Amino acid sequence: MTIMHSHSHSHPYPYRLMSNTVIGYLNLVTLLASIPIIGAGLWLAHGSAATCESALQAPLLAIGFIVLLVSLAGFIGACYHVTWALWLYLLAMLLLVVALLGITVFGMAVTAGGGGRQVPGRPYQEFRIRDYSAWLQKRVQVDRYWRPALACVVGSGACPRIAAWTPMDYRQHSLTPIQSGCCKPPTSCTYDQGGVPVEAQAQDEEDCYRWNNAPGILCYQCDSCKAGVLEQVRRGWHNITILNAIVLVVLITVYSCGCCAFRNARRAEYPTNRMSNMNPRWDYFWSRWWNGQREQLY
Numbered sequence: 001m002t003i004m005h006s007h008s009h010s011h012p013y014p015y016r017l018m019s020n021t022v023i024g025y026l027n028l029v030t031l032l033a034s035i036p037i038i039g040a041g042l043w044l045a046h047g048s049a050a051t052c053e054s055a056l057q058a059p060l061l062a063i064g065f066i067v068l069l070v071s072l073a074g075f076i077g078a079c080y081h082v083t084w085a086l087w088l089y090l091l092a093m094l095l096l097v098v099a100l101l102g103i104t105v106f107g108m109a110v111t112a113g114g115g116g117r118q119v120p121g122r123p124y125q126e127f128r129i130r131d132y133s134a135w136l137q138k139r140v141q142v143d144r145y146w147r148p149a150l151a152c153v154v155g156s157g158a159c160p161r162i163a164a165w166t167p168m169d170y171r172q173h174s175l176t177p178i179q180s181g182c183c184k185p186p187t188s189c190t191y192d193q194g195g196v197p198v199e200a201q202a203q204d205e206e207d208c209y210r211w212n213n214a215p216g217i218l219c220y221q222c223d224s225c226k227a228g229v230l231e232q233v234r235r236g237w238h239n240i241t242i243l244n245a246i247v248l249v250v251l252i253t254v255y256s257c258g259c260c261a262f263r264n265a266r267r268a269e270y271p272t273n274r275m276s277n278m279n280p281r282w283d284y285f286w287s288r289w290w291n292g293q294r295e296q297l298y
Contacts, residue, residue: 026254027075027089030067033250037064040240063100067247070096093255100248107241110135114234116177119187124175126186127227132234140226149229150220159183159218177235181228182219185211 041061074089114132116125129137139145158178162169170184189208191197197208207222219225 023089023257024075026257027071030251030254031071031075033247034064034067034071036243037067037247040064040243063103063244066096067251090255090259093251097248097251097255100244100251104241104244104248107237107244109133111234111238111241114231116180116231122171122187123173124170124180125177127177127181127224127231129223129227129230132227132230136230136234140230146226150225153178153182153220153225153229159215163215177228177231178225179228180224181222181231182225185219185222186224 038061041064070089070092074093110133112133114127114136116127118125129140140149156178158176159182162175162179162183165173175183185191186205186207188205189197189211205223207219207224210222211219
Protein backbone atom coordinates (compact mmCIF):
# COMPACT_ATOMS: atom_id res chain seq x y z
CA MET A 1 0.00 0.00 0.00
CA THR A 2 2.87 2.38 0.66
CA ILE A 3 4.24 1.93 -2.85
CA MET A 4 0.87 2.63 -4.46
CA HIS A 5 0.38 5.68 -2.24
CA SER A 6 3.72 7.22 -3.20
CA HIS A 7 3.07 6.48 -6.86
CA SER A 8 -0.27 8.29 -6.84
CA HIS A 9 1.25 11.39 -5.24
CA SER A 10 4.23 11.55 -7.57
CA HIS A 11 2.00 11.25 -10.65
CA PRO A 12 0.42 14.74 -10.93
CA TYR A 13 3.61 16.79 -11.07
CA PRO A 14 4.94 15.37 -14.36
CA TYR A 15 1.53 16.06 -15.93
CA ARG A 16 1.57 19.65 -14.71
CA LEU A 17 5.11 20.02 -15.98
CA MET A 18 4.12 18.61 -19.37
CA SER A 19 1.08 20.92 -19.46
CA ASN A 20 3.22 24.00 -18.81
CA THR A 21 5.78 22.85 -21.38
CA VAL A 22 3.11 22.38 -24.04
CA ILE A 23 1.54 25.78 -23.34
CA GLY A 24 4.97 27.39 -23.29
CA TYR A 25 5.83 26.10 -26.76
CA LEU A 26 2.36 26.95 -28.13
CA ASN A 27 2.69 30.50 -26.82
CA LEU A 28 6.02 30.74 -28.55
CA VAL A 29 4.20 29.89 -31.79
CA THR A 30 1.56 32.59 -31.28
CA LEU A 31 4.29 35.01 -30.25
CA LEU A 32 5.93 34.44 -33.62
CA ALA A 33 2.55 34.61 -35.37
CA SER A 34 1.99 38.14 -34.04
CA ILE A 35 5.10 39.41 -35.81
CA PRO A 36 3.53 39.34 -39.34
CA ILE A 37 0.49 41.26 -38.05
CA ILE A 38 2.66 43.97 -36.50
CA GLY A 39 4.80 43.99 -39.63
CA ALA A 40 1.71 44.53 -41.81
CA GLY A 41 0.62 47.41 -39.58
CA LEU A 42 4.05 49.03 -39.77
CA TRP A 43 4.06 48.51 -43.54
CA LEU A 44 0.74 50.35 -43.77
CA ALA A 45 2.16 53.12 -41.59
CA HIS A 46 5.15 53.44 -43.92
CA GLY A 47 3.09 53.37 -47.10
CA SER A 48 -0.09 55.07 -45.92
CA ALA A 49 0.81 58.32 -47.65
CA ALA A 50 0.84 56.52 -50.99
CA THR A 51 -1.92 53.97 -50.46
CA CYS A 52 -4.37 55.86 -48.20
CA GLU A 53 -4.75 52.82 -45.98
CA SER A 54 -3.88 54.51 -42.70
CA ALA A 55 -7.39 53.70 -41.41
CA LEU A 56 -6.34 50.04 -41.24
CA GLN A 57 -3.08 50.74 -39.45
CA ALA A 58 -4.40 51.34 -35.90
CA PRO A 59 -6.63 48.24 -35.53
CA LEU A 60 -3.99 46.02 -37.15
CA LEU A 61 -1.24 47.21 -34.82
CA ALA A 62 -3.61 46.86 -31.85
CA ILE A 63 -4.39 43.23 -32.73
CA GLY A 64 -0.73 42.44 -33.28
CA PHE A 65 0.41 43.89 -29.97
CA ILE A 66 -2.46 42.25 -28.06
CA VAL A 67 -1.52 38.86 -29.50
CA LEU A 68 2.10 39.58 -28.62
CA LEU A 69 1.36 40.57 -25.02
CA VAL A 70 -1.08 37.71 -24.38
CA SER A 71 1.36 35.17 -25.80
CA LEU A 72 4.20 36.65 -23.79
CA ALA A 73 2.12 36.48 -20.60
CA GLY A 74 1.21 32.86 -21.27
CA PHE A 75 4.81 31.99 -22.04
CA ILE A 76 6.05 33.54 -18.79
CA GLY A 77 3.22 31.97 -16.79
CA ALA A 78 4.03 28.54 -18.20
CA CYS A 79 7.75 28.89 -17.49
CA TYR A 80 7.20 29.97 -13.86
CA HIS A 81 4.26 27.58 -13.27
CA VAL A 82 1.79 30.33 -12.34
CA THR A 83 -1.53 28.50 -12.65
CA TRP A 84 -3.84 31.49 -12.15
CA ALA A 85 -1.91 33.43 -14.78
CA LEU A 86 -2.40 30.58 -17.24
CA TRP A 87 -6.14 30.53 -16.57
CA LEU A 88 -6.28 34.28 -17.23
CA TYR A 89 -4.25 33.64 -20.35
CA LEU A 90 -6.82 31.13 -21.62
CA LEU A 91 -9.62 33.62 -20.95
CA ALA A 92 -7.75 36.36 -22.78
CA MET A 93 -7.09 33.97 -25.67
CA LEU A 94 -10.79 33.17 -25.91
CA LEU A 95 -11.72 36.86 -26.05
CA LEU A 96 -8.98 37.45 -28.61
CA VAL A 97 -10.20 34.60 -30.82
CA VAL A 98 -13.77 35.94 -30.71
CA ALA A 99 -12.62 39.49 -31.55
CA LEU A 100 -10.36 38.36 -34.37
CA LEU A 101 -13.11 36.14 -35.75
CA GLY A 102 -15.50 39.10 -35.84
CA ILE A 103 -12.93 41.32 -37.55
CA THR A 104 -12.12 38.62 -40.12
CA VAL A 105 -15.76 37.99 -40.98
CA PHE A 106 -16.41 41.73 -41.22
CA GLY A 107 -13.36 42.17 -43.48
CA MET A 108 -14.55 39.41 -45.78
CA ALA A 109 -18.00 40.97 -46.01
CA VAL A 110 -16.61 44.44 -46.73
CA THR A 111 -14.12 43.30 -49.38
CA ALA A 112 -16.57 40.98 -51.16
CA GLY A 113 -17.49 43.58 -53.79
CA GLY A 114 -15.40 45.95 -55.85
CA GLY A 115 -12.78 45.37 -58.48
CA GLY A 116 -12.10 47.28 -61.65
CA ARG A 117 -13.37 47.12 -65.20
CA GLN A 118 -10.85 46.80 -67.98
CA VAL A 119 -10.85 49.71 -70.41
CA PRO A 120 -10.80 48.47 -74.04
CA GLY A 121 -7.46 49.18 -75.69
CA ARG A 122 -5.89 50.41 -72.43
CA PRO A 123 -3.67 48.56 -69.93
CA TYR A 124 -5.43 50.05 -66.88
CA GLN A 125 -8.77 49.58 -65.19
CA GLU A 126 -11.45 52.03 -64.14
CA PHE A 127 -13.60 51.78 -61.03
CA ARG A 128 -17.22 52.52 -60.18
CA ILE A 129 -18.28 53.44 -56.67
CA ARG A 130 -21.53 51.48 -56.96
CA ASP A 131 -19.55 48.23 -57.25
CA TYR A 132 -18.40 48.38 -53.62
CA SER A 133 -20.15 47.41 -50.40
CA ALA A 134 -22.72 49.79 -48.95
CA TRP A 135 -20.60 50.27 -45.82
CA LEU A 136 -17.60 51.50 -47.81
CA GLN A 137 -19.78 53.71 -50.00
CA LYS A 138 -21.23 55.44 -46.95
CA ARG A 139 -17.76 56.12 -45.59
CA VAL A 140 -16.55 58.05 -48.65
CA GLN A 141 -19.85 59.92 -48.98
CA VAL A 142 -19.51 61.38 -45.48
CA ASP A 143 -17.41 64.52 -45.55
CA ARG A 144 -15.53 63.88 -42.29
CA TYR A 145 -14.24 60.59 -43.68
CA TRP A 146 -13.60 61.78 -47.23
CA ARG A 147 -11.59 64.89 -46.30
CA PRO A 148 -8.67 62.96 -44.74
CA ALA A 149 -8.75 60.47 -47.61
CA LEU A 150 -8.66 63.28 -50.17
CA ALA A 151 -5.79 64.97 -48.32
CA CYS A 152 -4.01 61.63 -48.47
CA VAL A 153 -4.59 61.38 -52.23
CA VAL A 154 -3.32 64.91 -52.88
CA GLY A 155 -0.34 64.45 -50.56
CA SER A 156 0.68 61.17 -52.17
CA GLY A 157 1.81 62.92 -55.35
CA ALA A 158 0.18 60.26 -57.53
CA CYS A 159 -1.16 62.71 -60.09
CA PRO A 160 2.01 64.84 -60.63
CA ARG A 161 3.80 61.61 -61.66
CA ILE A 162 1.62 61.31 -64.76
CA ALA A 163 0.97 65.03 -65.38
CA ALA A 164 3.27 65.07 -68.41
CA TRP A 165 1.88 61.90 -70.00
CA THR A 166 0.75 62.03 -73.62
CA PRO A 167 -2.33 60.16 -74.95
CA MET A 168 0.07 57.46 -76.18
CA ASP A 169 1.42 56.96 -72.65
CA TYR A 170 -2.09 56.17 -71.41
CA ARG A 171 -2.29 53.43 -74.05
CA GLN A 172 1.02 51.87 -73.03
CA HIS A 173 1.33 52.17 -69.25
CA SER A 174 -0.81 50.95 -66.38
CA LEU A 175 -2.24 53.15 -63.63
CA THR A 176 -2.86 52.67 -59.96
CA PRO A 177 -6.50 52.83 -58.82
CA ILE A 178 -5.95 56.33 -57.45
CA GLN A 179 -4.29 57.55 -60.65
CA SER A 180 -7.04 56.00 -62.75
CA GLY A 181 -9.86 57.55 -60.72
CA CYS A 182 -8.45 60.86 -59.46
CA CYS A 183 -5.91 62.10 -62.01
CA LYS A 184 -7.92 61.90 -65.24
CA PRO A 185 -11.56 61.92 -66.36
CA PRO A 186 -13.26 58.62 -67.21
CA THR A 187 -12.15 57.29 -70.58
CA SER A 188 -15.74 57.45 -71.86
CA CYS A 189 -15.70 61.24 -71.55
CA THR A 190 -14.98 63.30 -74.71
CA TYR A 191 -14.39 67.04 -74.83
CA ASP A 192 -14.40 69.70 -77.51
CA GLN A 193 -11.54 72.10 -78.18
CA GLY A 194 -12.61 74.33 -75.29
CA GLY A 195 -12.60 71.48 -72.79
CA VAL A 196 -16.39 71.33 -72.59
CA PRO A 197 -17.83 67.80 -72.33
CA VAL A 198 -19.58 66.62 -75.48
CA GLU A 199 -22.93 64.95 -74.92
CA ALA A 200 -22.79 61.30 -75.92
CA GLN A 201 -24.68 58.17 -75.06
CA ALA A 202 -21.64 56.68 -73.35
CA GLN A 203 -21.27 59.70 -71.12
CA ASP A 204 -23.74 58.85 -68.37
CA GLU A 205 -21.50 60.06 -65.55
CA GLU A 206 -21.34 63.41 -63.83
CA ASP A 207 -17.59 62.95 -63.48
CA CYS A 208 -17.17 64.24 -67.02
CA TYR A 209 -18.40 67.63 -65.77
CA ARG A 210 -16.50 67.52 -62.51
CA TRP A 211 -13.15 67.13 -64.24
CA ASN A 212 -10.93 70.19 -64.46
CA ASN A 213 -7.43 70.34 -65.92
CA ALA A 214 -6.19 72.58 -63.06
CA PRO A 215 -3.58 70.69 -60.98
CA GLY A 216 -5.42 71.42 -57.75
CA ILE A 217 -8.82 70.22 -59.01
CA LEU A 218 -8.41 67.44 -61.61
CA CYS A 219 -10.98 64.74 -60.73
CA TYR A 220 -10.52 64.89 -56.96
CA GLN A 221 -14.27 65.40 -56.42
CA CYS A 222 -15.28 62.67 -58.87
CA ASP A 223 -17.02 59.47 -57.85
CA SER A 224 -14.31 57.65 -59.78
CA CYS A 225 -11.71 59.12 -57.40
CA LYS A 226 -13.66 57.84 -54.40
CA ALA A 227 -13.91 54.46 -56.10
CA GLY A 228 -10.14 54.45 -56.70
CA VAL A 229 -9.50 55.09 -53.01
CA LEU A 230 -11.94 52.33 -52.07
CA GLU A 231 -10.23 49.91 -54.43
CA GLN A 232 -6.85 50.69 -52.91
CA VAL A 233 -8.25 50.14 -49.41
CA ARG A 234 -10.13 47.00 -50.51
CA ARG A 235 -6.95 45.39 -51.87
CA GLY A 236 -5.00 46.08 -48.70
CA TRP A 237 -7.88 45.01 -46.47
CA HIS A 238 -8.34 41.80 -48.46
CA ASN A 239 -4.70 40.85 -47.93
CA ILE A 240 -4.96 41.67 -44.24
CA THR A 241 -8.13 39.56 -43.93
CA ILE A 242 -6.29 36.57 -45.37
CA LEU A 243 -3.49 37.12 -42.86
CA ASN A 244 -6.03 37.42 -40.02
CA ALA A 245 -7.68 34.16 -41.10
CA ILE A 246 -4.33 32.34 -40.95
CA VAL A 247 -3.52 33.78 -37.52
CA LEU A 248 -7.05 32.92 -36.36
CA VAL A 249 -6.55 29.25 -37.28
CA VAL A 250 -3.25 29.26 -35.38
CA LEU A 251 -4.85 30.86 -32.29
CA ILE A 252 -7.79 28.41 -32.29
CA THR A 253 -5.37 25.49 -32.55
CA VAL A 254 -3.24 26.86 -29.72
CA TYR A 255 -6.28 27.54 -27.55
CA SER A 256 -7.65 24.02 -28.12
CA CYS A 257 -4.30 22.43 -27.27
CA GLY A 258 -4.01 24.64 -24.18
CA CYS A 259 -7.46 23.54 -22.95
CA CYS A 260 -6.55 19.89 -23.49
CA ALA A 261 -3.27 20.36 -21.60
CA PHE A 262 -5.09 21.96 -18.66
CA ARG A 263 -7.68 19.18 -18.65
CA ASN A 264 -4.92 16.58 -18.46
CA ALA A 265 -3.27 18.49 -15.63
CA ARG A 266 -6.58 18.66 -13.75
CA ARG A 267 -7.12 14.94 -14.15
CA ALA A 268 -3.61 14.33 -12.85
CA GLU A 269 -4.30 16.44 -9.76
CA TYR A 270 -7.52 14.49 -9.06
CA PRO A 271 -6.93 10.87 -10.11
CA THR A 272 -9.84 8.52 -10.67
CA ASN A 273 -9.09 6.33 -7.65
CA ARG A 274 -9.00 9.35 -5.30
CA MET A 275 -12.23 10.73 -6.70
CA SER A 276 -13.94 7.35 -6.35
CA ASN A 277 -12.87 7.17 -2.70
CA MET A 278 -14.12 10.66 -2.00
CA ASN A 279 -17.41 10.11 -3.85
CA PRO A 280 -18.24 6.35 -3.83
CA ARG A 281 -20.54 5.09 -6.54
CA TRP A 282 -24.20 4.29 -5.84
CA ASP A 283 -23.64 0.49 -6.17
CA TYR A 284 -21.17 0.66 -3.24
CA PHE A 285 -23.91 1.80 -0.87
CA TRP A 286 -26.33 -0.75 -2.35
CA SER A 287 -23.90 -3.64 -1.75
CA ARG A 288 -23.36 -2.56 1.87
CA TRP A 289 -27.13 -2.46 2.50
CA TRP A 290 -27.60 -5.86 0.86
CA ASN A 291 -24.83 -7.47 2.93
CA GLY A 292 -26.30 -6.00 6.10
CA GLN A 293 -29.71 -7.52 5.33
CA ARG A 294 -28.16 -10.91 4.72
CA GLU A 295 -26.31 -10.79 8.08
CA GLN A 296 -29.57 -10.02 9.87
CA LEU A 297 -31.29 -13.02 8.23
CA TYR A 298 -28.55 -15.44 9.19
